[in-house]
Amino acid sequence: MTTSSAFIGRQPVLNRNQQLIGYELLFRPSLEAEGAGPLAALQADTQVLVNTLHNMGTSWLIGNKLAFINVGEAMLASEFLELLPARRVILDLMPEITPSNELIARIKYLHAQGFGIAMDGFSFNAPSAQLLEYAKYVKLDVQKHGTSDFQMLAAQVRSYPVIRIAEKVETHEHFHLCRELGMDGFQGYYFAKPETLSAKVIHPSFTHTLELLNLLRMDAEIKEVEAVFKRDIALSYKLLRFVNSAAAGLNTTISSFSHAVTVLGYKRLYRWLTLLLVTANEDGKTPPALQKTAITRARFMELLGGALNLPNDACESLFVIGMFSLLDVLFDMPMTSVLEHLHLSDQFKQVLLEQPDRLTPFLQLAKACEDKEMRDVPQLCRELGLSPEPFNQAHVEALAWVEELGL
Incomplete structure (x- = not known):
């Protein structure tokens, strides 16, 4: 008996306000595949790819x-x-598709069933341009055209009743060009690891701060308290800063959020949150796409640790590392500078700096999944001894978990 496997990745698709509207799901035909492979190979493996999605359920x-x-x-x-x-599915039509009467009839049928249609890498010169009238979304590749040609294409498409999404947005210049052109949405590595989207001060959610105060008043279980910190990167960062401050009098390193809460105690934590409530500021909150990326990394890494039967403390460490892996972007400073303010273990610091450690491949794999090409995913899975099934399951469960948080 032979079996087929496919890796599933994802890349955020955002609206003009940088709020998540969906994910482009990315496929690789096998563990050994270093890239997407020939288009024909992916098409021939349609049954495997679709079955993979179907068998995983629709929690994603x-x-x-x-x-x-x-x-x-x-x-x-x-x-x-x-x-x-x-x-809930948008069919991203490849630009090489050549319309035929049968294909047009099929697209009409799928559209009638409720599928959305998107034109990927759109150009009026592409064979698929004849299908524009059926599209709801049009993706324009900002790297494929010069600035003036891209501006012209964006202006031409604007006259059609479609949602224009700029794709392969990978630099600060790309983003500002597309925003100036009034694009309706964005997609690209710039948002998965946005090098220039940063905030010198990050503010926790007012709602999360109130929720914690209520939990502490009710003397809730520590796991309930920890769960709130897991949903807010600003809160979790400020918690560790406070625990590490001289006022906290801590002489040990923190291994998890529950550890931090235990060290502080509910009384001191309540007093700190009361003060923090005054500074909670919804206008200065973490960019939503960045918040989701950090928390998805954290949960994904934690689940991978569980899939590989790592001890609970190692899985908790993986969550903290994933959560803090974008602090350099948040504060627009090198990670080495950020780590000077956190009393983390040497192991945590090594992994966050991607230096050799047994946990480093977990962070590298989480980052690799955000690359549309997913070039390094197979090799990193091999290093971890991870097969496609638990990889995909952890990835999908992490994405579903973050959606359930309602961020």
Whole structure:
């Protein structure tokens, strides 16, 4: 008996306010694949790819988020598409698709079933341009065109009743160009690890601070208190800063948020939160895409640790590392400078700086999943002894968990 496997990755798709509207789901045909492989190979493996999604369930489509799936002519013809939840799936038509009467009829049918249609890498010169009238989304590749050509293309598409998404946005210049052109949405590595989206001061959620105060008043279980810190990168960062301050009188390193809460005690934590409440500021909160990326990394790494039967304390450490892996971006400073303010163990620091350690591949794998090409995913999975099934399950469960938090 032979089996087929596929790796699943994801890249955020954001609206003009940088709020998450969905994910483009990315596929690799095998553990050994270093890249997407020839288009024909992916098309021939349609059944495996769609079955992978179907067998994992639809928890990754919680709420009002969308899944953008790249499709070629072979996948469009596949009856397995009907297994997917149509109103949560956008079919991303490849630019090489050549319309035929049969293909147009199929697209009309899928559209009638509730599937959305997107034009990927759109150009009026591409064969797929004839299908523009059926599209709700049009993706414009900011790297494929010179600035003036991209501006012209964006202006031409604007006259059509479609949502314009700039894709492959990878630099500060790309983002500002697309924003100036009034693009409706964005996609690209700039948002998965936005080098220049930063805030010198990060403020915790007013709601989360109040929730913690209420939990402490009710003398709730420590796991309930820890769960709130896991949902707010600003709160968790400020907690460790406070624990590490001279006032806290701490002479040990922190290994988890529950450890930090235990060290402080409920009385001191309540007093600190009361003061923090005064500075809680919704206008200065962490950028939503960045918040989701950090928390998704944290949960994904924690689940991977569980899948590989690591001890609970190691899994908790992986969560903290993932949560803090974007602090350099938040504060717009090198990670080495950020770590000077946190009393973390040498192991934590080594992993956050991606120096050799047994936990470092976990962070590298979480980051690799945010790269649309997913180039390093197979090799990192091999290093960890991780097969596609637990990798995909952890990835999907992490995404679903973050959606359930309602961030």
